[in-house]
Amino acid sequence: xxxxxxxxxxxxxxxxxxxxxxxxxxxxxxxxxxxxxxxxxxxxxxxxxxxxxxxxxxxxxxxxxxxxxxxxxxxxxxxxxxxxxxxxxxxxxxxxxxxxxxxxxxxxxxxxxxxxxxxxxxxxxxxxxxxxxxxxxxxxxxxxxxxxxxxxxxxxxxxxxxxxxxxxxxxxxxxxxxxxxxxxxxxxxxxxxxxxxxxxxxxxxxxxxxxxxxxxxxxxxxxxxxxxxxxxxxxxxxxxxxxxxxxxxxxxxxxxxxxxxxxxxxxxxxxxxxxxxxxxxxxxxxxxxxx
Numbered sequence: 001x002x003x004x005x006x007x008x009x010x011x012x013x014x015x016x017x018x019x020x021x022x023x024x025x026x027x028x029x030x031x032x033x034x035x036x037x038x039x040x041x042x043x044x045x046x047x048x049x050x051x052x053x054x055x056x057x058x059x060x061x062x063x064x065x066x067x068x069x070x071x072x073x074x075x076x077x078x079x080x081x082x083x084x085x086x087x088x089x090x091x092x093x094x095x096x097x098x099x100x101x102x103x104x105x106x107x108x109x110x111x112x113x114x115x116x117x118x119x120x121x122x123x124x125x126x127x128x129x130x131x132x133x134x135x136x137x138x139x140x141x142x143x144x145x146x147x148x149x150x151x152x153x154x155x156x157x158x159x160x161x162x163x164x165x166x167x168x169x170x171x172x173x174x175x176x177x178x179x180x181x182x183x184x185x186x187x188x189x190x191x192x193x194x195x196x197x198x199x200x201x202x203x204x205x206x207x208x209x210x211x212x213x214x215x216x217x218x219x220x221x222x223x224x225x226x227x228x229x230x231x232x233x234x235x236x237x238x239x240x241x242x243x244x245x246x247x248x249x250x251x252x253x254x255x256x257x258x259x260x261x262x263x264x265x266x267x268x269x270x271x272x273x274x275x276x277x278x279x280x281x282x283x284x285x286x287x288x289x290x291x
Contacts, residue, residue, distance in 0.1 A: 011061045021045035023071065032061050040071045043092075043120045070094075073122035075152050078129075080106065080136060082159065083145040087113045091150075092122035094129060102133050109137035126153045131179045139173060142166035144243055146189065154185035161189055163242035164270050191245040191274035201237035205230035205250040205257075210278045212246040222257055230254035245274040252282065261291035 008029075015027045015034060022038035022045075029035075040046035078091035087110050093099045099119060106115055126132065132155065136148045139157050143166075146159010155178075161167050167189060169176070174184035198214035204226065208219035234251035241247055252267030265286045271279030 007061060018049065021049050029061070034061055039123070042071050043073075043122060046070050046121060070121040070123045072124045074124050076122065076124045076126060078102075078119070078133060078136075078150045080140045080148045082110075082113070082140060082143050082147070085112075085114055086116055087140070088116045088118060090118045091120075092125070093119045094123065094125040095121065098125075098130060101130055105130070105134050105137050109134070109141050126150075127181050128179055132182045135179050135182060139170060142170050143189070144192075150182075151185075153181050154183050156186040156188075157184075158186070158188040161191055161243045161274075164191055164245060164248055164274055166243075167191060168273050191243050191276075192241070193245060196241055196244050199233070199237045199241075199247070201230070201234040201247050201250050204233050205254040206246060207249065207253055207278050207282070210246055210249060210276075212276075220253075222253065225254055225257040227254050227258035231258060245271045245276040245279070248274075249276055249279040249282070252279065256282070256286070256291075261286060265291070 011029055011034060015029055015036075018036055019027050021041055023041045026037045027035070040049055073092050076092060078093070079089070081088040081090065087106055089102070089106065093102055099117070099121075102119070103115060103117055106113075132150055132153070136150055136155055139155075140146075140148045142162055143157075143159040144162045146157070149156045157170060157173065161170065170189045171187055173187060178184060193212045196214075198217050202214055202217050202219075204220075206213060206217065206219045208221055210219055213219055231251070231254045234247055234254050237244070237247040238251055248267045248271040252264040252271070255261075255267065256264035265283060268279045268283035268286065272283055
């Protein structure tokens with residue numbers, strides 16, 4: 001036997017330190033072995049215990065069983081925050097194995113985005129947790145920036161869309177095939193409106209009454225538009241800034257001037273889905289005039 005009686009006080013102190021970090025526990029010293037069974041009080045205690053018990057126990061003693069479970073978390077949050085080419089994962093995951101699955105799902109669903117994983121281990125995940133995460137990742141793929149938050153079975157989506165055509169699917173998310181046990185609690189998404197500097201499209205085709213006019217721009221009446229210059233300029237703006245609603249409205253305005261009324265109405269409708277009031281007015285006018 002390696003047992004040294006002088007090591008027992010150190011082993012006892014170790015056991016008491018472990019007990020202090022557990023919400024429910026059984027810690028036993030039998031002969032030269034220490035047995036631990038229980039759940040950590042909180043994530044910080046779980047991290048500390050994982051680090052402490054990952055090493056050796058005092059002196060001649062050995063760890064016969066280490067069954068420290070992650071703390072129970074309620075409510076149970078998991079978040080994906082998007083911005084500046086980064087997807088930041090926070091909240092909780094049920095296990096190391098599922099953490100790998102979650103990161104893999106985010107990597108597959110958000111290609112080209114750098115992932116920063118700041119999740120912690122916690123018990124109490126909702127049923128179908130990984131399925132819910134994958135559904136959330138699919139919604140996050142439609143955002144240029146923002147957040148997808150899962151709390152228990154409730155999913156919230158907020159932010160700025162990636163392209164104008166991503167807006168309607170996000171707003172309709174609650175009517176799509178939502179996984180069992182998941183409820184869409186909130187959708188607050190929109191297009192960019194006022195943070196893109198003036199482009200040639202603005203100067204050549206933006207309607208005079210548009211609420212998103214850049215500073216210094218006055219906009220134009222339909223009679224002032226040179227469609228042959230304005231259409232390609234606005235097509236370029238839409239390509240470069242696919243989530244800016246005013247460029248779709250301006251493209252529609254230029255197409256209307258060129259007599260391409262169906263194409264103009266299509267662009268007005270896309271901008272109107274992004275709550276562009278000028279596009280909605282122009283679309284209504286096209287219907288009124290039978291165009």
